Amino acid sequence: GENVEQHPSTLSVQEGDSAVIKCTYSDSASNYFPWYKQELGKRPQLIIDIRSNVGEKKDQRIAVTLNKTAKHFSLHITETQPEDSAVYFCAPITSGTYKYIFGTGTRLKVLA
Amino acid sequence: DTGVSQDPRHKITKRGQNVTFRCDPISEHNRLYWYRQTLGQGPEFLTYFQNEAQLEKSRLLSDRFSAERPKGSFSTLEIQRTEQGDSAMYLCASSLAEGEAFFGQGTRLTVV
DSSP: OOSEEEEOSEEEEETTSOEEEEEEEOOTTEEEEEEEEEOTTSOOEEEEEEETTOSEEEETTEEEEEETTTTEEEEEEOSOOGGGOEEEEEOOEETTTOOOOOOOOEEEEEEO | OOSOEEEOSEEEEOTTOOEEEEEEOOTTOOEEEEEEEOTTSOOEEEEEEETTEEEEEOTTOOTTEEEEOTTSSOEEEEEOSOOGGGOEEEEEEEESSSSOOEEOOOEEEEEO
8 A cells, every 4th residue: 555656557459469567556554455447437446456465366358466575566467358448556455554546557559 | 226326417606606515325334435526537525424424524525515414314415605617526435345336326416
């Protein structure tokens, strides 16, 4: 939580390629790591999350990996499709505060 | 609809007027969050509640902003003496413990 940064801020990929977005956080006590997708004009929606006792989680074309030592976690999207185009936010949370601090966002464009 | 609902969806007000927004969370969720989002930015934390207790309020939030959750169910966010800089999307979210936060569709405020 607290200081949360994402890289890159924008990402363009060809349809079918993979995309990786990295989220770096400062609070070593963070223990829940979600990724949200926000399409234009819509609300943020959870796409995948991971807890601190797990290093990797996969759900079809989407995966999240966590490196607690380095304090970062990454979103991986494989076989990208045009409907993956959106802004993606990480929002790590710290047990005890229960406060989601959203990252700076990454705008993903999948080119057909 | 059993999701998070917000009312109104849009509000246009003159500078200096007071506005109040309402959020109805998912019924069994004990945590409720308010965020503000401007174009091209991630959701900015404003405040959150656990049941009826307001546990934290952002230091960035001026005294013109106040939020309540009187019975631990719905919540209201009031902005007094609105300024043009208050123009934004105000998002409400609810969750159970350290899990997925479900967002409402937001209230878009325009201060003219």
